Amino acid sequence: MFQRIRYRLLLSYLVVFASLLGIFAIAVRFAFTRSLTEQITDKLITIGKGAAANVEFEKGHLTVESDFRPQNLIAYHQTLQWFDTQGNLITQQGKTVLILPFLPNKMVQIQTGKVPIQAVTVPIIASDNGKLVGYVRVSQSLGEFDETLEKLDWGLGGGIIITLVLSGIAGILLTRQAMQPIEESFQRLKQFTADASHELRSPLMAIKINAELPLEYPEEIGPKDAEKFQAIASATNQMTRLTEDLLLLARTDKLPTQNRNTLNLTSILENLIQLHKPQAETKQINLKFQLIANLQLIGDSVQLMRLFTNLIENALYYTPSGGVVEIKTNRVGSQLYVNLQDTGMGIAPENINKVFERFWRADQSRSYWSGGSGLGLAIAQAIAQNHGGLISVTSQLGIGSCFTVRLPTS
Numbered sequence: 563m564f565q566r567i568r569y570r571l572l573l574s575y576l577v578v579f580a581s582l583l584g585i586f587a588i589a590v591r592f593a594f595t596r597s598l599t600e601q602i603t604d605k606l607i608t609i610g611k612g613a614a615a616n617v618e619f620e621k622g623h624l625t626v627e628s629d630f631r632p633q634n635l636i637a638y639h640q641t642l643q644w645f646d647t648q649g650n651l652i653t654q655q656g657k658t659v660l661i662l663p664f665l666p667n668k669m670v671q672i673q674t675g676k677v678p679i680q681a682v683t684v685p686i687i688a689s690d691n692g693k694l695v696g697y698v699r700v701s702q703s704l705g706e707f708d709e710t711l712e713k714l715d716w717g718l719g720g721g722i723i724i725t726l727v728l729s730g731i732a733g734i735l736l737t738r739q740a741m742q743p744i745e746e747s748f749q750r751l752k753q754f755t756a757d758a759s760h761e762l763r764s765p766l767m768a769i770k771i772n773a774e775l776p777l778e779y780p781e782e783i784g785p786k787d788a789e790k791f792q793a794i795a796s797a798t799n800q801m802t803r804l805t806e807d808l809l810l811l812a813r814t815d816k817l818p819t820q821n822r823n824t825l826n827l828t829s830i831l832e833n834l835i836q837l838h839k840p841q842a843e844t845k846q847i848n849l850k851f852q853l854i855a856n857l858q859l860i861g862d863s864v865q866l867m868r869l870f871t872n873l874i875e876n877a878l879y880y881t882p883s884g885g886v887v888e889i890k891t892n893r894v895g896s897q898l899y900v901n902l903q904d905t906g907m908g909i910a911p912e913n914i915n916k917v918f919e920r921f922w923r924a925d926q927s928r929s930y931w932s933g934g935s936g937l938g939l940a941i942a943q944a945i946a947q948n949h950g951g952l953i954s955v956t957s958q959l960g961i962g963s964c965f966t967v968r969l970p971t972s
Contacts, residue, residue: 568737575733580726587718594714598707602680603670610684610700613642619688619695626653639703644686646696660701678704770798827857827898827969830866831889838874847881850888857891857898859971861949869945872938873902873953873965880906880963893971900967909957917955918943942967 618625626644635641641656649664660681662673673679679701686696773794776783783791835851842849877887885905892899909917918939939953946953950970957963 568734568741571737571741572730572733575737576726576730579729580722583722583725587722590718591711591714595711598710602702602704602707603682606680606682606700606702607684609640609642610682610698613644613698613700614684614686617644617686617696617698619686624652624686624696639705641701643699643701644696645699647694649697652696656701658701658703660699664697664699666697672704678708680704680707766798770795773798822860822862825859825861825863825866827859827866827900828853828855828891830863831870831891831900834867834870834874835889838878841875841878842887845878845881846883847878848886849878850886852888852890854891854893857893859898859969861969865945865948869942869967870900872942873967876938877902877904877906877963877965880904882906885962896971898969898971900969901964902967903962903964905962908959908961909955909963910959914955914957918953 616627618627624644624646635656639658641654641658641660643654643659643664644652645664645666646652649666651664658677658679660671660673660679662671662681664683665671666683666685669683671681671683673681681699681701683697683699685694686698687693688695773791776791777788777795780788831851831853835849839849874887874889881887881904886903887905888901888903890901890903892901943953946967946969951968954966954968955963956966
């Protein structure tokens with residue numbers, strides 16, 4: 563039980579930590595991408611202004627005298643393009659050419675695709691009269707930009723994975739240390755419950771004997787006294803069963819394993835079905851079964867009989883007259899499955915997780931006087947887990963429930 567709690571705490575811790583790391587990585591990547599984009603844009607604007615300064619405007623025509631070396635432009639995957647005021651291309655240098663249409667009113671253009679390119683358009687202003695005489699468009703491949711982002715992604719991803727691994731190791735140690743006082747307290751509580759239940763056996767037995775003794779001689783006591791002794795005997799039986807159930811649950815993790823043998827689960831279920839048929843017939847419940855022959859497993863026959871007895875009695879109790887209780891078996895690989903389907907009152911969705919809690923009942927009006935201690939399903943689950951298995955339940959309110967027992971063959 564505590565191992566599952568530790569795993570859940572560790573998983574929750576890692577999920578929260580991974581979410582925080584993910585948010586941090588996204589923020590870092592966004593900030594870095596924005597900063598790098600601004601740097602590229604500023605660099606292209608600077609190049610564009612330098613190229614615009616080398617242009618002369620004479621007699622209504624632009625004359626380009628570029629100081630940029632073509633080989634340098636090619637090496638840096640850049641291109642310079644000069645346009646007149648009408649948007650007509652005058653000349654260009656470089657090979658990284660933007661294929662998007664020239665838009666003088668749009669300063670920054672980005673071309674996506676196999677080779678992403680960013681371009682910046684800078685106006686050319688005449689120095690003598692300050693009039694617009696043309697434009698310079700500077701383009702640069704974003705290949706290096708994408709490679710830088712890819713390296714950043716790998717670095718952030720690798721850092722997150724390493725951090726989560728180290729955090730997981732630390733989380734295991736921390737959750738173990740945090741759960742240790744709770745586990746020790748729980749063990750002390752279980753020991754107290756076991757000791758108290760054991761000590762209650764003797765006085766309960768004495769009360770039971772002394773209450774049943776007068777009932778053997780009804781002629782010597784009055785009718786009212788007989789009713790009182792009968793109530794005392796019934797309450798004593800109920801208390802005895804409750805203490806036995808508490809003692810069994812308290813010793814769940816210490817149940818003996820030397821009594822485990824190869825068993826025929828089919829035979830155990832057939833015997834229990836025959837045993838509970840009279841109870842089903844009394845309530846007019848159709849007790850059906852579909853059992854696969856000779857299902858073998860290793861276990862304790864007494865414990866397994868208690869497990870399925872509790873489940874069958876629970877199904878018969880909560881199924882009204884005229885209902886159906888059906889038992890089916892199946893084998894999948896090395897796992898045996900036993901399904902107990904009933905047409906009882908069902909369980910509300912918000913109460914499904916409470917089914918195997920101690921002293922919880924689907925019918926809250928059910929009292930100890932009706933014969934149940936509220937520990938039957940908790941005991942059944944404990945026995946299944948002690949055999950390396952598990953009991954799960956599905957239910958629909960007003961339609962019925964299905965308890966599925968999974969047990970390993972060995």
